[in-house]
Amino acid sequence: MGHALFASHIHPAGPADPGNRPNPARLIFLDPHTRALYADWPSKARAVVENLRMTAGRHPDDTLLTSLVGELTMQSPEFAAMWADHRVSPCGSAAYEMHHPLVGSLTVTQQSLRPPQDEKRHIVLAIAEPDSPSQAALQLLSRATARRPARSAPRAISEDHV
Numbered sequence: 001m002g003h004a005l006f007a008s009h010i011h012p013a014g015p016a017d018p019g020n021r022p023n024p025a026r027l028i029f030l031d032p033h034t035r036a037l038y039a040d041w042p043s044k045a046r047a048v049v050e051n052l053r054m055t056a057g058r059h060p061d062d063t064l065l066t067s068l069v070g071e072l073t074m075q076s077p078e079f080a081a082m083w084a085d086h087r088v089s090p091c092g093s094a095a096y097e098m099h100h101p102l103v104g105s106l107t108v109t110q111q112s113l114r115p116p117q118d119e120k121r122h123i124v125l126a127i128a129e130p131d132s133p134s135q136a137a138l139q140l141l142s143r144a145t146a147r148r149p150a151r152s153a154p155r156a157i158s159e160d161h162v
Contacts, residue, residue: 001141004142004145005108005138006024006027006037006126007022007027007034008100008145009033010022024124025052025068026072028045028048029072029078029079030072037100038096038097038098038099039097039098039099043094043096044096045078046082049083051112052068052069052083053083053088057088093110093111093112095107095110102145103137103138103141103144106134107128107129107132108126108127109126109127109128111125111127113125
């Protein structure tokens with residue numbers, strides 16, 4: 001469901017190597033589809049940069065993180081300007097209006113959760129108000145993108161039954 005909401009334009013199987021999966025910060029700044037999802041893209045982009053800066057402070061020797069910041073600085077003037085602002089903020093919880101190409105406008109509250117014993121992993125929840133048009137849109141998206149079980153291959157007809 002998260003894939004359908006945030007990255008429906010990327011093949012769901014993704015790369016076999018988890019290290020090559022799309023990076024959310026890279027998608028926010030460099031991917032036109034992801035940029036178009038957010039009605040207030042600058043607000044979402046600032047939240048991503050502030051969280052990325054906090055993460056960089058916690059892991060100053062992380063070469064992959066340093067590489068990502070360098071890439072975004074070189075390829076996105078918006079990222080470079082926001083990064084130079086030096087604001088730091090954890091991604092807690094924020095509501096965002098989105099314009100999804102399949103189900104239209106919806107508002108979701110995104111909340112990032114990190115297990116205390118494992119700072120490298122986190123879960124992003126996207127929820128809508130109960131009984132709201134946004135919840136109905138999420139339900140529609142879920143039904144529209146549900147993976148259907150593969151149909152069984154047709155059985156071969158043996159010569160004994162012809």
